[in-house]
Amino acid sequence: MRWHLRLALALLAMFSAWSAAAADLDYGLQPVKVAADTYVFQGANEDFSFDNGGNIVNTGFIVTEVGVVVIDSGPSRLYGEQMRAAITKVTDLPVIRVFITHMHPDHFLGNQAYDDVPILALAGTIDGIRSQANAFTDNMYRLAGSWMRGTEAVRPDEAIDEGELSFGSRRLQVIAGGGHTPDDLMLLDHATGVLFAGDLVFHDRAPTTPHAELDIWLRSLRRIQALPVEVLVPGHGPVTRDLHPVMQTRGYLDWLEQTLNTAARSGVDMAELLYTPLPGEFDALSVMPAEFHRSVSHLYPQRERRELPRVSN
Amino acid sequence: MKIFSSIAIRAPLLAAALLSATGGVAGEAPPADPLRSVQWENMYGLYLAGRPVVFDNRVLVLAPQAAENSLEVPVLVDAGALGRVEKILVIADLNPLPKVLEFYPRESRARIGFRVKLQQSTPIRAAVLTADDKVWHVGGVWVDAAGGGCTAPSVGSGGADWVARLGQVHGRLWDRGAEQSRLRFDVIHPMDTGLASGIPVFHVENIEIRDQDQLLAEIRPFEPVSENPVFTLDLPGRGAVQIRGRDNNGNRFRASVPPPAAAGKAASGAAR
Numbered sequence: 001m002r003w004h005l006r007l008a009l010a011l012l013a014m015f016s017a018w019s020a021a022a023a024d025l026d027y028g029l030q031p032v033k034v035a036a037d038t039y040v041f042q043g044a045n046e047d048f049s050f051d052n053g054g055n056i057v058n059t060g061f062i063v064t065e066v067g068v069v070v071i072d073s074g075p076s077r078l079y080g081e082q083m084r085a086a087i088t089k090v091t092d093l094p095v096i097r098v099f100i101t102h103m104h105p106d107h108f109l110g111n112q113a114y115d116d117v118p119i120l121a122l123a124g125t126i127d128g129i130r131s132q133a134n135a136f137t138d139n140m141y142r143l144a145g146s147w148m149r150g151t152e153a154v155r156p157d158e159a160i161d162e163g164e165l166s167f168g169s170r171r172l173q174v175i176a177g178g179g180h181t182p183d184d185l186m187l188l189d190h191a192t193g194v195l196f197a198g199d200l201v202f203h204d205r206a207p208t209t210p211h212a213e214l215d216i217w218l219r220s221l222r223r224i225q226a227l228p229v230e231v232l233v234p235g236h237g238p239v240t241r242d243l244h245p246v247m248q249t250r251g252y253l254d255w256l257e258q259t260l261n262t263a264a265r266s267g268v269d270m271a272e273l274l275y276t277p278l279p280g281e282f283d284a285l286s287v288m289p290a291e292f293h294r295s296v297s298h299l300y301p302q303r304e305r306r307e308l309p310r311v312s313n
Numbered sequence: 314m315k316i317f318s319s320i321a322i323r324a325p326l327l328a329a330a331l332l333s334a335t336g337g338v339a340g341e342a343p344p345a346d347p348l349r350s351v352q353w354e355n356m357y358g359l360y361l362a363g364r365p366v367v368f369d370n371r372v373l374v375l376a377p378q379a380a381e382n383s384l385e386v387p388v389l390v391d392a393g394a395l396g397r398v399e400k401i402l403v404i405a406d407l408n409p410l411p412k413v414l415e416f417y418p419r420e421s422r423a424r425i426g427f428r429v430k431l432q433q434s435t436p437i438r439a440a441v442l443t444a445d446d447k448v449w450h451v452g453g454v455w456v457d458a459a460g461g462g463c464t465a466p467s468v469g470s471g472g473a474d475w476v477a478r479l480g481q482v483h484g485r486l487w488d489r490g491a492e493q494s495r496l497r498f499d500v501i502h503p504m505d506t507g508l509a510s511g512i513p514v515f516h517v518e519n520i521e522i523r524d525q526d527q528l529l530a531e532i533r534p535f536e537p538v539s540e541n542p543v544f545t546l547d548l549p550g551r552g553a554v555q556i557r558g559r560d561n562n563g564n565r566f567r568a569s570v571p572p573p574a575a576a577g578k579a580a581s582g583a584a585r
Binding site: 139142210266267269270271272274275290293294296297298301304305307308309310311312313 | 375376377378379380381382385387388389426428459480481482483484485487495497498499543545556566567568569570571
């Protein structure tokens with residue numbers, strides 16, 4: 001009996017130590033109002049780390065008269081839970097929809113916190129999450145450590161197409177872009193002119209390219225320039241009231257495409273390309289030159305092989 | 314991964330045991346490793362002992378600090394500053410199979426670009442044996458890698474057409490002026506390490522580059538070289554070259570790369 005009591009006390013002590021450690025992991029999410037009824041949780045403009053717990057991403061929500069529409073659920077279960085708790089401090093209305101902009105783990109691994117809400121995404125995003133979820137989750141555990149505890153990839157339930165959706169009197173335009181990943185969803189709120197651009201737009205941070213098709217991406221960016229945007233919420237980096245981040249992302253991707261193609265055409269080895277001096281105009285972007293190096297790995301092999309004709313029989 | 318790490322530990326231990334049983338190599342201690350790798354002494358014992366060894370920053374090893382894709386980590390070794398070079402040995406200390414490739418520059422510059430599969434973070438070293446005084450000049454860098462590169466099966470051989478494409482060569486020469494040209498080529502080959510369950514070792518083991526008169530360079534790749542390996546070499550002359558190679562199963566391949574001027578035309582018209 002006494003032995004059992006001691007064991008129970010020991011277990012209790014272990015458990016409270018564990019929950020105290022878990023309680024230390026606070027993303028400190030503060031919703032920032034960027035337009036009427038529209039809030040953004042802005043992440044650090046850096047790479048994943050044990051310090052930031054993967055909070056390098058912008059998520060957001062719109063409070064409509066019939067409930068809350070959430071855009072992206074963040075990098076972990078914990079993030080999703082803390083985000084949802086932060087939303088309840090702004091409104092009593094329930095969350096009624098979650099939109100996932102694309103398949104990358106920092107944008108959807110908080111889905112567990114919204115398991116009672118329909119989670120919507122473009123079809124290519126759902127396919128990508130289906131085939132690569134485990135690899136994504138493993139990688140996030142490696143990069144963000146214990147912040148990821150209990151996180152499992154949850155696929156969005158429902159595929160949606162481009163088009164307009166109404167939530168009460170609020171009209172939200174779903175825009176199907178692509179190029180950062182096979183399918184990149186954007187959400188334009190006609191009432192406020194807020195565009196949630198997902199990772200088609202980066203701001204003051206080098207764009208990431210693990211699933212990129214640069215020409216399609218550039219086409220999506222040109223499309224944004226024709227939209228009636230008042231407030232631009234990029235996937236990473238500060239919110240703006242102009243299209244500067246679109247121009248910045250275009251400038252970088254144009255340069256990247258040209259640099260890779262020129263190198264491939266002139267016979268530059270991949271390792272040599274990593275050591276190419278970078279133009280100063282990208283000094284303002286964070287996570288450089290690391291992102292350029294990653295992009296060389298993602299995008300150079302296909303380009304250099306294009307320049308090598310078959311020479312065997 | 315588990316099986317792997319036990320092999321990685323055991324093989325060098327075995328080698329060390331053999332060395333000590335035979336009295337070691339002239340009783341010489343290896344020079345202190347600037348990269349502070351736990352496997353340096355074993356690498357020394359396995360591959361370098363018997364000749365003087367110096368760390369030499371004229372041996373350039375270009376590689377990314379962190380491997381974005383552990384299956385295809387780009388590496389370029391340049392020992393052109395050392396004068397005449399007999400051979401370059403590339404090793405990745407902490408890979409389960411540390412020996413990456415041997416390169417015999419012969420008539421070409423002592424510089425080679427290639428890609429490697431890495432199982433974990435490891436030093437990548439080039440040991441360069443100079444032709445005249447037979448000294449190993451060693452340079453290297455650490456590459457951070459998340460791993461999985463050596464135990465993963467080849468990607469391409471999962472497809473249906475890989476047997477038909479086995480041994481295909483794609484390549485091109487670029488005029489580099491001053492009677493020099495750059496050769497880049499790939500060979501379609503799975504480069505299986507034998508470490509993925511049920512898939513035997515299957516890799517290209519020899520490639521010779523010749524012009525009309527002579528052998529210009531020779532590459533001996535080992536298991537860690539990436540699937541469908543791509544190589545970069547700098548050759549003397551501006552003429553066509555022949556590529557001949559074989560794998561460890563005796564499959565042979567050969568190709569003729571047209572001279573630089575014609576290569577541009579071939580590139581635009583070629584279908585892969």
